[in-house]
Amino acid sequence: MPYIQDIETCRETVIGTGGVSAGALDAALDAAGPALDRLRGDVENGRLPALAIARSEADLGAIEQTAARLAAACDDVVVLGTGGSSLSGICYRALNPVNSGPRLHFLENVDPQGFEDSLTGLDLARTGLLVVSKSGTTAETLSQAFALIPRLRTARGADGLSQATAVISDPPAAGAAPAPLRQLAAELGLPILDHEAGIGGRFSCLSNVGLLPARLCGIDPAAVRQGAAHVLDGLMSGAAPADIPPALGAALNVAIARERGLTQAVMMPYLDRFAPFAAWYCQLWAESLGKDVVATTPIAALGTRDQHSQLQLWLDGPPDKLYTLIFGAPQGTGPDIAPPEGAGPGLDYLAGRRMGDLLAAEQEATRETLAARGRPVRVFALPRADGRAIGALMAHFMAETILAGDLLGIEPFGQPAVEAGKVLARQKLAAMGGGPGNAGSGRGRAS
Amino acid sequence: MPYIQDIETCRETVIGTGGVSAGALDAALDAAGPALDRLRGDVENGRLPALAIARSEADLGAIEQTAARLAAACDDVVVLGTGGSSLSGICYRALNPVNSGPRLHFLENVDPQGFEDSLTGLDLARTGLLVVSKSGTTAETLSQAFALIPRLRTARGADGLSQATAVISDPPAAGAAPAPLRQLAAELGLPILDHEAGIGGRFSCLSNVGLLPARLCGIDPAAVRQGAAHVLDGLMSGAAPADIPPALGAALNVAIARERGLTQAVMMPYLDRFAPFAAWYCQLWAESLGKDVVATTPIAALGTRDQHSQLQLWLDGPPDKLYTLIFGAPQGTGPDIAPPEGAGPGLDYLAGRRMGDLLAAEQEATRETLAARGRPVRVFALPRADGRAIGALMAHFMAETILAGDLLGIEPFGQPAVEAGKVLARQKLAAMGGGPGNAGSGRGRAS
Numbered sequence: 001m002p003y004i005q006d007i008e009t010c011r012e013t014v015i016g017t018g019g020v021s022a023g024a025l026d027a028a029l030d031a032a033g034p035a036l037d038r039l040r041g042d043v044e045n046g047r048l049p050a051l052a053i054a055r056s057e058a059d060l061g062a063i064e065q066t067a068a069r070l071a072a073a074c075d076d077v078v079v080l081g082t083g084g085s086s087l088s089g090i091c092y093r094a095l096n097p098v099n100s101g102p103r104l105h106f107l108e109n110v111d112p113q114g115f116e117d118s119l120t121g122l123d124l125a126r127t128g129l130l131v132v133s134k135s136g137t138t139a140e141t142l143s144q145a146f147a148l149i150p151r152l153r154t155a156r157g158a159d160g161l162s163q164a165t166a167v168i169s170d171p172p173a174a175g176a177a178p179a180p181l182r183q184l185a186a187e188l189g190l191p192i193l194d195h196e197a198g199i200g201g202r203f204s205c206l207s208n209v210g211l212l213p214a215r216l217c218g219i220d221p222a223a224v225r226q227g228a229a230h231v232l233d234g235l236m237s238g239a240a241p242a243d244i245p246p247a248l249g250a251a252l253n254v255a256i257a258r259e260r261g262l263t264q265a266v267m268m269p270y271l272d273r274f275a276p277f278a279a280w281y282c283q284l285w286a287e288s289l290g291k292d293v294v295a296t297t298p299i300a301a302l303g304t305r306d307q308h309s310q311l312q313l314w315l316d317g318p319p320d321k322l323y324t325l326i327f328g329a330p331q332g333t334g335p336d337i338a339p340p341e342g343a344g345p346g347l348d349y350l351a352g353r354r355m356g357d358l359l360a361a362e363q364e365a366t367r368e369t370l371a372a373r374g375r376p377v378r379v380f381a382l383p384r385a386d387g388r389a390i391g392a393l394m395a396h397f398m399a400e401t402i403l404a405g406d407l408l409g410i411e412p413f414g415q416p417a418v419e420a421g422k423v424l425a426r427q428k429l430a431a432m433g434g435g436p437g438n439a440g441s442g443r444g445r446a447s
Numbered sequence: 448m449p450y451i452q453d454i455e456t457c458r459e460t461v462i463g464t465g466g467v468s469a470g471a472l473d474a475a476l477d478a479a480g481p482a483l484d485r486l487r488g489d490v491e492n493g494r495l496p497a498l499a500i501a502r503s504e505a506d507l508g509a510i511e512q513t514a515a516r517l518a519a520a521c522d523d524v525v526v527l528g529t530g531g532s533s534l535s536g537i538c539y540r541a542l543n544p545v546n547s548g549p550r551l552h553f554l555e556n557v558d559p560q561g562f563e564d565s566l567t568g569l570d571l572a573r574t575g576l577l578v579v580s581k582s583g584t585t586a587e588t589l590s591q592a593f594a595l596i597p598r599l600r601t602a603r604g605a606d607g608l609s610q611a612t613a614v615i616s617d618p619p620a621a622g623a624a625p626a627p628l629r630q631l632a633a634e635l636g637l638p639i640l641d642h643e644a645g646i647g648g649r650f651s652c653l654s655n656v657g658l659l660p661a662r663l664c665g666i667d668p669a670a671v672r673q674g675a676a677h678v679l680d681g682l683m684s685g686a687a688p689a690d691i692p693p694a695l696g697a698a699l700n701v702a703i704a705r706e707r708g709l710t711q712a713v714m715m716p717y718l719d720r721f722a723p724f725a726a727w728y729c730q731l732w733a734e735s736l737g738k739d740v741v742a743t744t745p746i747a748a749l750g751t752r753d754q755h756s757q758l759q760l761w762l763d764g765p766p767d768k769l770y771t772l773i774f775g776a777p778q779g780t781g782p783d784i785a786p787p788e789g790a791g792p793g794l795d796y797l798a799g800r801r802m803g804d805l806l807a808a809e810q811e812a813t814r815e816t817l818a819a820r821g822r823p824v825r826v827f828a829l830p831r832a833d834g835r836a837i838g839a840l841m842a843h844f845m846a847e848t849i850l851a852g853d854l855l856g857i858e859p860f861g862q863p864a865v866e867a868g869k870v871l872a873r874q875k876l877a878a879m880g881g882g883p884g885n886a887g888s889g890r891g892r893a894s
Contacts (some may be wrong), residue, residue, distance in 0.1 A: 083755025094452030098567045110750040110809065112781020112802045113832070114719025120545045140751055143784035144798060150787075174557075179789045187789030201755075262742060263710055263767060272561025283756035288761025297711060297760060297767075299746055304587055305555040307865065308530025308648075309730035313737025313744060315864035320710060330880070332658050334559020337590035344627045349873040350590060355559045357879055358590050358872075362557065365872035372867075385560070417762035418754065420819075425805075426796040426814035432778070432804055440864075 002227045002392035003380050005245040007252055009367060010322070010376040018319055018374030020256040028251035028407060030240040035250070035406035040236055041397065049196060050203035050398060051235070054228035054391070060221055062193060063208050066166050067215035069191075073164040074102040074121055074128035076366055077117070077216060078396050080144045081132035081209075082108045084164075084201020085168075087280040088394070089132075089213030091205070092224075094276045095390060099218040102128065110140045115147065124155035128164035132209055134195045136169040136179025139425065145181070149188070158189070165190045168209055171197075200413055202284050205394045219387045227391030249378070250403035253322065256376055257296050262322050265296045266314070269326040270303035270363045271385050277326070278302065281397055288401045288412035295410070296322070311366065315373050325378045326393075326401045327363050328385050330356030449674045449839035450827050453691040454699055456814060457769070457823040465766055465821030467703040475698035475854060479688040482697070482853035486846065487683055495849075496643060497650035498682070501675035501842060507668055509640060510655050513613050514662035516638075520611040521549045524663060525565070527591045528579035528656075529555045530734075531648020532615075534727040536579075536660030537839070538652070539671075541723045542837060546665040549575065557587045562594065571602035575611035579656055581642045583616040583626025592631070605636070612637045615656055618644075647860055649731050652753065652841045666834045674838030682846055692841050696825070697850035700769065703823055704743050709769050712743045713761070715812045716773040717750035718832050724773070728844055735848045735859035742857070743769070751809045758813065762820050770817055770824045773840075774810050775832050777807035778802030859864065 012019035042048040070077055079089060086106045093104050107118050108353030129152060133141045153161045168184040171194045172178040177188065185192050196207040204210060206228050211221035234244050241247035258260055265285065267278040278300035285298040301310055303325065314321065339347040350358070370377045382389045405412035453581035459466035517524055526536060533553045554565050576599060580588045600608045618641045618817050619625040625633065632639050643654040651657060653675050658668035681691050703709055712732060713726040714725040725740040725747035732745040748757055750772065761768065781802030786794040797805070817824045829836045852859035 044668050056519075082752055087756070088558040097564045108755075109719055109749070110751055110802050110806045111717065111719045111775070112777055112806065113775075115781065115802060117719065137793070137842075139797070139805060140755075142786070142794070143800075143802055146784045146786055146790070146797070147782035147802055177791065180786070180794055183791035184787065184789060187787075263765065270558065272556055272558045272564065272618075279756075286757050286760035286764075290762075290764040292763065293765040295760060295764040297746070297764065299744070302556070304557055305529055307868065308555075309534070309726075310733045310737075311865050311868065313733035313742060315737075315867075316739065317733075317737040317742040317744065318710065318740040328558070328560075330559055334562065335594035337593045339589070339593055339627070340631065340634075342631060343589075343593070344624065344630035346584070347589070347627055349877045350586070350593070353590075353876060353879075355557050355562060355590055355594055356878060358476045358586060359557045359559065361872045361875035361879065362587075365868050365875055369868040369871055388854075415759040418758045420762075421754065421758065421816040424816055425808045428808035429800060429804060429814055430796045432800075432808070 001383070002230055003382050003388045003396070006379045006381065007248065010252055010256060014378060015371045016374045018135060018260060020048035020252060020259055024255040025251060028255035029241045029248070031407050032247045032251045032403060035403050036235065036241055036244065036247055038406060039402060043232070043236065045196070049198045050206065051232050051395060052199070053206050054200070054225050054232045054395060056225070057222070063215055065214050065222055066193065066212055067147040070128045070130070070164060070166060070216060071101050073160070075126040076103045076105060076122050077128040077130055078148065079104055079130045079132065079213060080141050080148070081105045082138065082140050083283060084204055085132035085134065085209060086143070087276070087283055088205030090276045091280050091390060092219045093217045095273050095387065096218045097273070101216055103219055104213055104216060107144055110143055116142065124152055125377060127152065127155070130166050130168070130212065131181065133181050134170055134201050134204070136181035139422070142180060145184070151366070162189045162191065166212065167192045167197050168212070170195045174362035177424050192290045202287055203398055205280070206391065212227060214387070223387035224391035225285035231392050231395035231399065240356035245402055246399035249396070249400040250407060252378065253296070253400070253404050254407045256322055260319070261432040262320055263296055264299055264321040266299045266301055266321050266323045268277055268301035268303050268306065268323065270359065271326065271328045271382070273385055274326055274390070275302050277390065277393065284397055284401055287415050289405055289408065289410050291410050291417070292408065294408055303366065304359065307362065307366060314370060314375060319375060321375065323375060324380065325363065325367060325377060326380045326382065328382055331360040332356055336406060448830070449677055449836045450829050452696060452824045453828065454695065456818040457699055457703060457825055462818045462823060463821045465707060466823055467699060467706055470700040471706040472698060473555045475702035476688045476695070477700045478849060479694045482683065483688055483691065483694050485853060486849060490679070490683065494645070496645045497647070497653065497845060498679055498842060500643060500646070500653050501672050501679045503672070504654060504669070510659050510662055511666055513640065513659055514637070515677060516576070517575045517611060517663060518548050519611060520607070523550045523552060523569050523575040524575040524577055525595065526553045526577045526579065527588050527595070528552055529585065529587050530730060531651055532579035532581065532588070532656060534723070534730055535652030535657035537723045538727050538837060539657060539661035539664045540664045541666045542718070542720050542834065548663050548665055551663060551749060553659055554591055557590055562591065562802055571599055574599065574602070577613050577615070578628065578660065579615045580628050580649050581617050581651070583628035586869070589627060592628070596635070609636045609638065614639045614658065615659070617641050640725070649734055649748045650845055652727070653838065661834070670834035671838035675842035678839050678842035678846065693846035694850055696843070696847040697854060699825065700743070700847070700851050701854045707766070709744055709767055711746055711768040713746045713748055713770045714766050715748035715750050715753065715770065717806065718773065718829070720832055721773055721837070723750050724837065724840065731844055731848055734862045736852055736855065736857050738857050739746050739855065740865070741855055747802050750813065751806065754809065754813060761817060761822060766822060768822065771827065772810065772814060772824060773827045773829065775829055778807040779803055799846035
């Protein structure tokens with residue numbers, strides 16, 4: 001098993017009235033049956049490639065080839081993309097921080113100072129570029145590309161730029177013109193990988209969007225897919241919802257939020273290498289379900305750090321959160337932490353211990369302390385914190401989110417509300433002084 | 448002015464019933480008057496050194512001297528500490544990411560793998576150590592120190608270790624034995640700086656806890672204090688609460704949460720260099736006020752990134768959040784983002800623009816889009832994103848938090864609930880197999 005989900009400290013019978021009652025959970029599990037059937041039908045009929053891709057090997061050759069090309073040409077690779085185009089790659093990078101391949105630099109923002117800070121110290125003649133935009137029209141990503149490509153072309157030459165670049169974007173719809181990013185890539189001879197059809201940004205972690213950066217970081221794409229396939233096999237198995245972890249998780253989230261009035265869902269890994277996983281989860285949950293007032297708000301945290309930041313609020317503040325903790329298997333690992341002579345009395349509890357023992361004690365203590373106050377805590381235990389484990393967790397949470405959407409009557413795949421802001425930003429930009437429509441502009445259009 | 452606070456898009460008259468009514472805000476401002484008087488009295492009587500230290504220069508010499516000693520001896524400095532002992536230092540480091548001084552590495556956790564990852568590639572013979580624990584008893588920090596000090600002593604020798612190390616911890620109370628960290632430092636000859644008396648961890652950003660790392664990163668401690676002193680001067684000025692930004696901010700937070708049932712407070716800088724500031728704020732707000740069910744939960748975000756992650760939920764999800772955005776002054780700055788030839792049509796809005804123009808348009812569009820849905824948005828505008836600005840913001844939010852605590856009847860300075868978890872973790876550690884009390888232990892006690 002790549003992971004074990006344990007919801008015991010979410011039950012009313014264990015933690016009291018902060019927990020979910022057996023009746024409420026059973027009712028949600030009953031509803032999860034038909035939801036699971038719909039999900040299975042979607043997988044079988046090709047309508048859910050985000051999960052079905054776990055069983056595919058068809059694109060692994062192209063990922064491998066592209067990664068090898070970039071690794072040969074680059075000491076550093078700048079990754080342009082934001083949201084679903086960056087978060088899974090950041091997760092994979094964190095999983096192998098001492099990798100010997102090219103260093104990846106994820107540029108997610110358009111803060112000019114942050115942009116320059118990120119490029120400081122890079123040898124542009126040995127720097128490559130990965131540009132990820134599903135639509136090929138993302139303003140932030142296009143702007144970053146327009147700013148960076150001329151510099152890279154100056155440093156590497158046109159052929160060198162082409163050799164060190166990859167673009168991931170949707171192919172044009174039948175009869176439609178290619179999006180700006182694809183047109184630019186064609187104009188400059190930059191190799192293009194198609195964004196997998198029918199997979200939205202935040203569900204793209206198992207596609208080339210996530211797995212090309214993974215491969216560059218030394219994480220094996222096949223292992224990630226194997227972990228995800230394990231979860232997919234469970235979903236398709238025909239087992240009862242209570243025996244399928246993502247279905248149980250979806251039922252728990254929906255039932256306990258409804259019954260206990262929870263408004264927030266905290267995701268707290270206790271492994272440094274899984275720290276960005278919480279941010280990935282937050283996008284997945286928020287953008288997929290944040291379309292109705294019943295949606296809970298995801299919150300990213302990190303253990304043990306946030307015991308010294310948020311735990312006070314979690315214990316004495318409002319009882320409005322479901323906590324999901326991700327535990328590794330640290331006991332008995334890591335350096336000695338025995339007190340040296342001269343450190344004084346009161347430290348017997350550290351004598352003979354290793355750092356992993358302390359972590360194991362802390363994560364269990366947090367769970368028990370929260371549970372003792374009636375705060376519901378779900379635990380994911382990872383026997384090994386590797387590519388297979390993260391693939392399994394990603395598939396778990398994608399399925400859990402889709403199933404929760406079904407239970408709540410929320411369509412999980414769009415993000416309709418953010419369009420208004422994008423339009424408004426473009427209008428504001430067009431209306432600024434100094435632009436093409438204004439007299440006295442010293443900065444002419446390039447075309 | 449280091450910053451300008453603008454609460455217009457929090458008012459009912461501007462955004463509709465999601466905003467605070469004039470009556471509710473005025474009532475909170477009336478209550479803020481006596482709260483301000485109490486705060487002024489505390490500053491004058493020496494009971495609020497966390498803010499009063501803004502006017503001090505007494506310890507700047509020791510900070511300067513220690514920073515110079517470490518900088519001369521180190522290419523890298525590992526900072527051991529967690530929560531209030533690390534978060535402000537991380538904020539200062541982010542403010543000057545291309546600094547020429549020693550690189551700081553903040554180790555906040557006890558994940559053995561993350562611990563080793565953080566040390567990978569460091570030349571221990573040129574690595575120094577800063578250990579920060581107010582109590583001198585923090586289990587995580589002591590464990591890290593016990594694991595790391597023997598390695599550094601091997602690499603540098605005892606004298607070299609002493610030369611490259613600083614410890615910040617409370618002096619012992621009169622008649623009491625020194626805490627373990629101070630005993631260890633005395634035993635090994637490690638220089639000690641006293642943690643400023645009467646300043647709790649999360650309020651220590653203006654003391655040597657924050658300003659020694661700041662100085663190592665090339666941020667001028669005097670400039671930080673000047674920014675904070677500007678805020679303190681306003682607090683002490685005798686002006687009306689509505690004209691003192693932290694008092695207005697406290698009244699807004701309390702009034703709008705009560706009137707509109709808000710449960711969450713989002714902090715979203717649009718400057719990459721202020722990204723960790725949101726995490727600092729989250730600890731300050733959560734640990735100070737998370738002692739009653741009326742406390743709102745702080746949530747860290749970053750623009751523009753989280754427009755592609757959280758904004759969908761913020762617009763269509765439950766109306767339960769107050770948004771605080773921090774804007775820089777990016778317009779007209781940064782690289783050209785004009786579309787090159789061949790990028791295709793539909794990009795006129797980028798023609799003649801620079802990256803900062805896009806950021807300026809995006810941050811304003813987010814504010815207006817949220818406000819148009821009746822979601823309350825407060826904006827802090829920073830003319831310059833420098834040490835003076837962050838000092839001012841830190842003083843603002845410390846004062847705002849203290850005043851909000853007064854308005855809510857919550858004592859902001861302790862964190863009583865987390866003690867139970869600490870005790871439980873020690874018990875679990877002591878009860879593990881393989882320890883000193885167990886037969887068959889292969890790892891003996893050091894003393």
